Amino acid sequence: MKTGLIILAAGSSSRLGRPKQLIEFQGKTLIQRAVEFAVKSKTDSLVVVLGWNPQLIQSGFDSTQTPSVINENWEEGMASSMQVGLRFLMEKEQLDQVILMLCDQPFVDTKLLDQLILAKKKSGKGIVACAYSDTLGVPALFDQKYFEEMLALKGSEGAKKVILKNRKDVFKVDFPLGEIDLDTEADIEKLKDLKI
Template sequence: MKTAIILLAAGSSSRLGRPKQLIEFQGKKLIQKAIDEAKKSKADSLVVVLGWNHELIKTGFDSSQTSIVINESWEQGMATSMQAGLRFLREKEHPDQVILMLVDQPYVESKLLDRLILEKERTGKGIVACSYSDTLGVPVIFDQKYFEELLMLKGSDGAKKVILRNKADVFEIEFPLGAVDLDTEDDLLLFKD
């Protein structure tokens, strides 16, 4: 099974007021940390989806070593970024499954990404999602049978819509730290290392 990762990093961090992709966490910019964890995982390929101020965000990581897609429609919501990444991967990599991950979940590590791949294989489920704060969400792995459904999402619809619509085909991994995302200055104060 060929696994690809889509790292969503296109947003403008409007609530934070500065680019969260470039925030330092554990000695690295968030975007570089996420890329490093993705590359350490058992996934076969990775694409980083940028949007808002992409030239600035590119300064936060070595863009010569990583596939990048620019989502010109990033303001229309997360669905457009995920779809830009998925279209790119289908054309270039032909994956059997994709993992969606966000740039602002600082505790996502390669071990967790590997576990998504492993549990999908072990359980035979089409979706393996992380559970935290009474919900299911990213990081999440989708079998290719869900690619069309993902490509039909609109605007701010996230992958959660597809997860919840197909609950019988979902395996859950407990990941309490998935609830930590860095959206505001207060979030940052809580999670300074």
């Protein structure tokens, strides 16, 4: 099974007022952490999707070693960034499945990414999604049978739409720390106070 992985890092962090991709957590930028965990995982290929100020964001990780692609239409919303990443990986190789992750969920790690791959294999379901805050979301793994549906999303629609539409084919992995993402300075302060 060939597994691709897309790290979404295209947003401008408008609510935060500074690029969250470059926020430091445990001594590394969020984008660097995301890339390092992804590289160590059992995935076969990965791509970082950039959008807003790509050169600046590339300074936050080793972009000579990690493929990245720029979504010129990043302002249209998450759907277009995911699609740019998915097309990039599909052109490179015959993918069986793809994991979608964001760079601003600081507690996503290699163990969780590998857990998604294993859960899909064991459950036989087409989608494995993380469960937190009474919802299902990313990081999530999608079988190739959902690629068309993912490529048909519009604007701010994200992978969650595909997950919720196909609930019967979803296996969920509990990931309570998935609710922590960084949209405001208060979120970042809270993160510093967390003893994990």
